[in-house]
Amino acid sequence: MDLKAAGEKHLIQLNELDKFRMKTYENSRLYKELTKKWHDLHIQRREFEVGQKVLSYNSRLKLFLGKLRSRWSSPYTVTKVLPYGAIEVSNETKGTFTINGQRLKYY
Incomplete structure (x- = not known):
């Protein structure tokens, strides 16, 4: 077993995992924005006045x-x-x- 090669491979895997995590956070943020936009479009705005x-x-x-x-x-x-x-x-x-x-x- 070559310990130096195994260590480098492990660092590469950790970097790929960080990239994957950041992409997941970005996708989650985009999904939340779209869901909020859809929700806000379907809210009916009503203006009420005293005596109504x-x-x-x-x-x-x-x-x-x-x-x-x-x-x-x-x-x-x-x-x-x-x-x-x-x-x-x-x-x-x-x-x-x-x-x-x-x-x-x-x-």
């Missing part, structure tokens, strides 16, 4: 859903528009609470 009527999406109905039952609950009135997409809504029976604007649609 909206419906709220009830995700819990997915578990116990009847065939024709609506997932959108009763109309709420927008009382305040908060930063970063948060909306404060109120209803006569359920009171006032804050909800993500992505879970609302126009009534």
